[in-house]
Amino acid sequence: MANPIMLFLFCLCYFTRSVEVSDENKLFPHLQYIENSHTLPVPEVCTELLNNFAQSASNFTLCSIKNAWPVTLCKECIDQYVMFKSKYDELLKTVENGTSCKTIYISHDRLDAVLEYYNGILNVWEKGNCNACYDWSGPVPVLSNDTKHFDKMFKETMNCIATNSTTTNMSDEVCERCMQSYLQLDLFYRSLSKDSIGLDSVCFDIVDSMNTTRSIWSKDLNCCKLRKTPEVIFLVCTGIISFLPILFYVAVRFCSPIRALPNILKESRFKQSFLRSSSGRIN
DSSP: OOOHHHHHHHHHHHHHHHHHHHHHHHHOGGGEEEETTEEEEOOHHHHHHHHHHHHHHHHHHHHHHHTTTTTOHHHHSHHHHHHHHHHHHHHHHOEETTEEHHHHHSSSSSSOHHHHHHHHHHHHHHHTTGGGGEEOSSSSOEEOHHHHHHHHHHHHHHHHHHHHOOSSSHHHHHHHHHHHHHHHHHHHHHHTSTTSSOTTTSOHHHHHHHHHHHHIIIIISOGGGGGHHHHHHHHHHHHHHHHHHHHHHHHHHHHSGGGGHHHHHHHHHHHHHHHHHHHHHHO
16 A cells, blocks of 8 residues: 555645646736647747747848948848848758647737738848848859959049048049049949839949949049030030021021012003903993
8 A cells, every 4th residue: 555645745736836836827828828728838949949030030130230331231240140031941940740830929919910021131131132132053152253243343442532532622523533434334233223213223322332433423522524515515506406497487487589579460450450441441
């Protein structure tokens, strides 16, 4: 026969353990989920994957905000983005003891926080056309040749501007010495996109760099004044050509012999009536 004391201690330990588990479920409801009307514990591996995904999302968010201006998000946050995508894919594909981590955390409620945060970060990356900065043919994304070439030309142009900028003669020497570099950079940028603007196809890091260069070139350095002479000639020629039709009609109106036509008609009618009356008298 079992010792009553040992039996009492066993029952006490079992009851205490049941209370601890029940209290744990109440204090940490995220450690369980409902499936087919049954409350089941969340696999530990799913919880770990969720934590890793949350950390990767936090890392990318921090990086993207720190590189928001000037825009270098695509080139500076590629490691964080790749890790973020990897952790999300891992969360979707992992199955532990017949339980899919995806069914626990994705599309499980109306808020759907995990999916919303994923779509939000993905939207930032896609809105900046960041994939266009890279060559994705290998196992690891690397900067494309176009991106490297643009960065090289951009640095050369900015170095030229910085080297030749002076407080006394900025708008003259800089424009003349850096004109070739700037025109080559602008021409190459236009070749990257069919519409020559690139908002829908060019990596936004490149777009922002080009916009900054154009702003410095036109507003700060006022280098576009070199185009004023050709524009004046064009406007003068356009004005002269537009004035020619008016000049033609004025000349026709005041210089043509058509003004004498009514008198000629009157004289011819008078002669006809006179001849008719004369012939009638003769008859």
